[in-house]
Each structure stands twice: as C-alpha cells, then as structure tokens.
Amino acid sequence: MPDSFGTILPSILQGLTTTVSAAAGGIALTIVLAFAAGLALVSRSRVVRAISRVYVEVFRGTSEVVQLFWLYFVLPALVGFKLVPLFAGILVLGLNHGAYGAEIVRGAVNSIPRAQYEGAIALNLSPVQRMWRVLLPQAVVEMLPPFTNLFIQLLKSTALLSFISAGDIAEHGELLRPVFGQDIGWIYGTELVLYLALALLIKYGMRVLERAGARRLGRRTAGV
Numbered sequence: 001m002p003d004s005f006g007t008i009l010p011s012i013l014q015g016l017t018t019t020v021s022a023a024a025g026g027i028a029l030t031i032v033l034a035f036a037a038g039l040a041l042v043s044r045s046r047v048v049r050a051i052s053r054v055y056v057e058v059f060r061g062t063s064e065v066v067q068l069f070w071l072y073f074v075l076p077a078l079v080g081f082k083l084v085p086l087f088a089g090i091l092v093l094g095l096n097h098g099a100y101g102a103e104i105v106r107g108a109v110n111s112i113p114r115a116q117y118e119g120a121i122a123l124n125l126s127p128v129q130r131m132w133r134v135l136l137p138q139a140v141v142e143m144l145p146p147f148t149n150l151f152i153q154l155l156k157s158t159a160l161l162s163f164i165s166a167g168d169i170a171e172h173g174e175l176l177r178p179v180f181g182q183d184i185g186w187i188y189g190t191e192l193v194l195y196l197a198l199a200l201l202i203k204y205g206m207r208v209l210e211r212a213g214a215r216r217l218g219r220r221t222a223g224v
Helices: 005-013 016-041 046-060 062-079 087-113 112-121 127-164 169-176 183-216
Strands: none
Touching: 005 169, 005 183, 016 046, 016 087, 016 127, 016 169, 016 183, 046 087, 062 087, 062 127, 087 127, 112 127, 127 169, 127 183, 169 183
C-alpha cells in the first residue's frame, strides 16, 4: 500500500455523502414516478396511457448523459434558472430510472392471476379498492427483485454527476488522478470498493423487504 493512500482514501470519502444523497434521492423519486407511470400504463383511459407511454419511451430511449446536460446546461439557457448540481442529478436519476421502473410496475400488476381480479369483482370492490387491497399487495412482492437491480444500476449512474461537478466519489477520484497518477490503481480500486459496499447495502436491504413481503403473502423465499 503506497504512502499516498493516506491522502487518497480521505479525499475520495469526501464524495461519499454526495453519492449517497444522490442515490437516496434518485431512488425515492424513482419509486414515485415508477408507480405513477406504471399504474397509468394499466389505466382504462387511453389518454392517461398515452401520456405515460411518452414519458417512458422518451426517458428510456435517450442517453442519461444527454438528459443530465439538458437539465443542467440547456434548461438554464431557456428559462434563466440554474439547478444545483446535486438536485439536477437527482432529477435525472429519478426521471430516467422511473421510466424503467414503470415497466416493472406494469408487468407486475399484469402478472397477477386473473382469478384474483375476478374474486375482487365478486366481492363488489371498487376499481381503486381492487388495486390497493388485492392487486398491488401481491404485485409489490413481484416488483422487489427487479427493483433491486434497478436501484443498484441507479447507484452506479451517480458517477455521471462528476460531469457537472457535484462533488461525488467519481469526481473526487478524478481530481486525484493528475497528482497521484502513479497510484491510479489505488484510486479506482478504492472507488470500486465503495460502490460495491453501497450496492451490497441496497441488495441486503431489499432482501429484507422481499422476505417481509413474502411472509405477508404466505410465501417462502429462496437464495441469499
């Protein structure tokens, strides 16, 4: 281990708060948008479905980097208002991954057996009651594994915030490279370990939710 590691590690750790804040904010916004757009995709209203579909296709089909540049560089030129780098990053992370999450929600709701839907109708439940009391509780359990992957992907995408100088882990690593170029392996190795640790926290947190949801439905979960 080089002597410079005593400088490299603390410097990179300075970006940890920003990375965690961006990931947490992005995940929160992703959940809200994913459920809003996903439920809109299964709406009876053609207009509601169309609006949601446009959102999903636009943000799923365009570059996340370009979306970030639009929000941070182009939008201020159009409206005269510049976003704080961290807030701009959270918006892009949420909007982009919310579009992917919408398809997860739509697929999970549509995967519920038809008999469950028919049973809810037989109980004379309203459409809202059918969704919130019968379909969604089962669908949410099905959503958790793909949402785990989506949240980990979102975490890794926080590195894009280095393009707008948000002060994240990736940016602090890049600032060290010109000074400690001979220790570049330690710089990027430290970043890899930090991202891996955060990803594992997300994984195990979601596994706890998976087990709790499965127990509530009387199911058993397998795997680690």
